[in-house]
Amino acid sequence: MPDDFERMWNDLAPVGRSATSGGYFRQPFTAPEQELRAWFEAQCAARGLRVEADGLGNVVAWWDAGSGPGLLTGSHLDSVLDGGAYDGPLGVVSALAAVDLLRSRGFAPARPIGVSVFAEEEGSRFGLACLGSRLATGAMAWDRARELTDRDGVALGDVVPGGTSSLLSSVGTFVELHVEQGRDLVDRGEAIGVASEIWPHGRYRFEFAGAANHAGTTRMEDRVDPMLTYAFTALGANKQARLAGQRATFGRVEVTPNGTNAVPSLVRAWLDARCASDAELEELVEAITAQSADRAARDGTTLTMTPESVSRAVAFDPALAALVAADHEGGDWPVIPTQAGHDAGILAAAGIPTAMLFVRNPTGVSHSPAEHAEMPDCLVGVSALADTLERLAR
Amino acid sequence: MPDDFERMWNDLAPVGRSATSGGYFRQPFTAPEQELRAWFEAQCAARGLRVEADGLGNVVAWWDAGSGPGLLTGSHLDSVLDGGAYDGPLGVVSALAAVDLLRSRGFAPARPIGVSVFAEEEGSRFGLACLGSRLATGAMAWDRARELTDRDGVALGDVVPGGTSSLLSSVGTFVELHVEQGRDLVDRGEAIGVASEIWPHGRYRFEFAGAANHAGTTRMEDRVDPMLTYAFTALGANKQARLAGQRATFGRVEVTPNGTNAVPSLVRAWLDARCASDAELEELVEAITAQSADRAARDGTTLTMTPESVSRAVAFDPALAALVAADHEGGDWPVIPTQAGHDAGILAAAGIPTAMLFVRNPTGVSHSPAEHAEMPDCLVGVSALADTLERLAR
Numbered sequence: 001m002p003d004d005f006e007r008m009w010n011d012l013a014p015v016g017r018s019a020t021s022g023g024y025f026r027q028p029f030t031a032p033e034q035e036l037r038a039w040f041e042a043q044c045a046a047r048g049l050r051v052e053a054d055g056l057g058n059v060v061a062w063w064d065a066g067s068g069p070g071l072l073t074g075s076h077l078d079s080v081l082d083g084g085a086y087d088g089p090l091g092v093v094s095a096l097a098a099v100d101l102l103r104s105r106g107f108a109p110a111r112p113i114g115v116s117v118f119a120e121e122e123g124s125r126f127g128l129a130c131l132g133s134r135l136a137t138g139a140m141a142w143d144r145a146r147e148l149t150d151r152d153g154v155a156l157g158d159v160v161p162g163g164t165s166s167l168l169s170s171v172g173t174f175v176e177l178h179v180e181q182g183r184d185l186v187d188r189g190e191a192i193g194v195a196s197e198i199w200p201h202g203r204y205r206f207e208f209a210g211a212a213n214h215a216g217t218t219r220m221e222d223r224v225d226p227m228l229t230y231a232f233t234a235l236g237a238n239k240q241a242r243l244a245g246q247r248a249t250f251g252r253v254e255v256t257p258n259g260t261n262a263v264p265s266l267v268r269a270w271l272d273a274r275c276a277s278d279a280e281l282e283e284l285v286e287a288i289t290a291q292s293a294d295r296a297a298r299d300g301t302t303l304t305m306t307p308e309s310v311s312r313a314v315a316f317d318p319a320l321a322a323l324v325a326a327d328h329e330g331g332d333w334p335v336i337p338t339q340a341g342h343d344a345g346i347l348a349a350a351g352i353p354t355a356m357l358f359v360r361n362p363t364g365v366s367h368s369p370a371e372h373a374e375m376p377d378c379l380v381g382v383s384a385l386a387d388t389l390e391r392l393a394r
Numbered sequence: 395m396p397d398d399f400e401r402m403w404n405d406l407a408p409v410g411r412s413a414t415s416g417g418y419f420r421q422p423f424t425a426p427e428q429e430l431r432a433w434f435e436a437q438c439a440a441r442g443l444r445v446e447a448d449g450l451g452n453v454v455a456w457w458d459a460g461s462g463p464g465l466l467t468g469s470h471l472d473s474v475l476d477g478g479a480y481d482g483p484l485g486v487v488s489a490l491a492a493v494d495l496l497r498s499r500g501f502a503p504a505r506p507i508g509v510s511v512f513a514e515e516e517g518s519r520f521g522l523a524c525l526g527s528r529l530a531t532g533a534m535a536w537d538r539a540r541e542l543t544d545r546d547g548v549a550l551g552d553v554v555p556g557g558t559s560s561l562l563s564s565v566g567t568f569v570e571l572h573v574e575q576g577r578d579l580v581d582r583g584e585a586i587g588v589a590s591e592i593w594p595h596g597r598y599r600f601e602f603a604g605a606a607n608h609a610g611t612t613r614m615e616d617r618v619d620p621m622l623t624y625a626f627t628a629l630g631a632n633k634q635a636r637l638a639g640q641r642a643t644f645g646r647v648e649v650t651p652n653g654t655n656a657v658p659s660l661v662r663a664w665l666d667a668r669c670a671s672d673a674e675l676e677e678l679v680e681a682i683t684a685q686s687a688d689r690a691a692r693d694g695t696t697l698t699m700t701p702e703s704v705s706r707a708v709a710f711d712p713a714l715a716a717l718v719a720a721d722h723e724g725g726d727w728p729v730i731p732t733q734a735g736h737d738a739g740i741l742a743a744a745g746i747p748t749a750m751l752f753v754r755n756p757t758g759v760s761h762s763p764a765e766h767a768e769m770p771d772c773l774v775g776v777s778a779l780a781d782t783l784e785r786l787a788r
Contacts, residue, residue: 021659023606023651080650082606082659086504129586182610201610203654212417212476212762215643215666216595216733217575221635222758227644228632231625238622242614249609250621252654253647257417257476260597260646260664261519262761265415265476270654272609306654339610364616 005097005382006375011039012089016079022371023082028057028120028131029159036077036089038188040117043096051113054165056135056142057119063099066110069172071393073098073385074116076132076343080124084371090359090378092117098386105386109393118343119160125150127203128309133343135348136165168352171264173320173392176344177357177385179373183364184336191380194325195316196335198345200281201247201274201303202310206227206233206292210301212257212265223263225268227255230267233292239269240291246284247274247339274339278312292330311392314345317353324355324388333357333384357384398767399491399776405433406483408455410473417476417763422451422514422525423553430471430483434511437490438536441510442610450529450536451513457493460504463566465787467492467779470526470737474518478765480573482571484753484772486511488571492780499780503787512737513554519544519780522703527737529743530559557697562746567786570738571751571779573767577758578730585774588719589710589750590729592739594675595641595668596704600627600686606651606696617657618694621649624661627686631665634685640678641668641733664702666748668733672706678774708739718749727751727778734760751778 016024016032026032037059043181044051044061051061060072075091095115119132128147134140142164143302146157156162180186185193208226234250241248249272256266271288275281289305296303325333348354359373359381373381410418410426420426430455438445438455445455467487489509496503513526520542528534534776536558541550550556574580579587601621628644635642643666650660665682669675682738690697700763719727730752753767753775766777 080656081653083651083656122653122655127654129655180614181608183616188658199610211759212764214575214734214760215645215756215760216593216641216668216735217760219576219639219681220632220641220642225643227628227647231628234621234625235629238614238619245613247610247612247614249619249655249657251609251649251656251658252652253621253649254652255645255647257474258646258648259475259477259516259761260518260521261523261643261666262474262477262645263643264645265762272655273609306399311529340608341610364612365605366608366611367653370606370661 026079055161076121133346180358181366422474449555470515527740574752575760
């Protein structure tokens, strides 16, 4: 079994990898992501799993067994721009390996077990994280989603047929295994953790409009420079979040016209903000926006702030988490919160009892070429997922 | 004659214009700029001017007359990204119209008069302003220039044949007419001014390197976020220049990986700095860099600063400026400095006696779709240029 996991992992390693950074560019519906999807369907076919797809890029492969509501496990195959190998694929490969392990144990599931891949979990192309699971659960309507465009102006409606999804109609429970994206488990000396909750988080587009002008001849006092308002806002957001133990990041910026010798006419920047509670998130974003608007008034620029997506706090089913975490060799697995959004959060919010397993990340680094998990920990993750499925499908 | 200028101006108006912003995208060696060049050569042919081109994108069209060193006038046809209609083309169209006006006056030049178009004056594609005139004067060697790459990685050596230029070998004097890019003339109530000097200026690439990481799960205190170092540097540069009556602009930024939910690994930003003297410019850039390096040390990021081009102060030939400015109907034209770089500065630095005429800009706005000059002022500019050529080629 360990060989199977490693072989699958090695199959995926070169797909969409940048030769310069070593990071991954597996944006949804691009060639590398399509290659991963084809690989996934071939793996499912080789295991005799019944593959179902919707018109939204989501796939579920069923091990038809027993009866009653299905037990689903899986994750996603897309990456952030220049991301790591583990975020997403670890959950998909571990799900396939866990099926193998259950079969090698001679386990006969009392209910169907499905392996899922959700589309555009990272929001790296159409700007909305968990796009596939939002559409599959009905949290987002296709009529709104089809209009989303990528950076080249291509609409989601141009790359997938769309429509409604019935992929989740028979699902009774969802389990997602994921590489940890922080240092909680490594600090605790544990290989596996179970999720208690996902912090509320959102993406907010800040548009700072000024007046383009010549960078040489325009006196500093005559300028209406939106770069200054942006720079002040980025520093202010960082300080606010740092003092409160929250998260605020400006990681994406687009400048118009973006010429060295022109004062910009427009700076667009995206705030990613996350807090322990919905109220704190609202307060943080309000404070950042108010401070930014103040500075805009002083700079003569104008600020338009548009929330692109806001995900409320998700508490995973506590009884399910306790069931998953308890009574293992070496003691219970820790139950810990996460600041990262996941498809599991979308399914939980849609009323599907959901659990998450985390696999230790030795540095906590994620969304980076340096993202890593040790192979022995990954293999512990496969058994942990198989054990969990066994508990839930006995 | 006025009709000719307006007809030519209208010919150019749609070329490379953005339907959304109304600004111009006339980057060197792209389709719009090639169209402008073809238009220019056709206009020269229609006037019986002898067109010479080098392998660097520069063109000179000669009105062969008289004898002795040539008197050259002209400007450039490329624009900044999303720039205005006047910066460059006004000087080229006015030069052609001035030739028409001199001929309609029956003027017989005592020396050849040439009309020139220099390539990539704005540096909007290969990053080096006045690239064509630097190459034509030998201020820059082709072997170094051929390696310059644009944002898509295309090298200059891939788009032009290169080599040395003999276009300027017979030139004794250069006159460039240009739209003013500040508010000096409008404040003085004058339609025309003559340049005294060009401020020294430079472009400096700041590379801030940090560590990519997850925007949600990475605690603020665990981050190495180069966006913060950049933001601090942009605000600091602005303040330094504002207090000293100088210019410092960060108008171009590139973020890697530029994802909403990732702390960036790298922020590249370009500083455009200009001061009244070489010493002040050096001091300003040193102060900005030192402040930035300080902040980088606090952020844990690393700063690499690379000057991409530095142009020393240029004083135009004072006797020539006085000759051009004196004794006009309505009094002398004012002799004023400019903070903008021009091909005229490169030719002057190469030892060619050079003068510049400025045409009033009612708002001072330049490098922007809003850049403007009133048609009556443009026509005054044509006569002023014709008068200047007449004085210099009598």
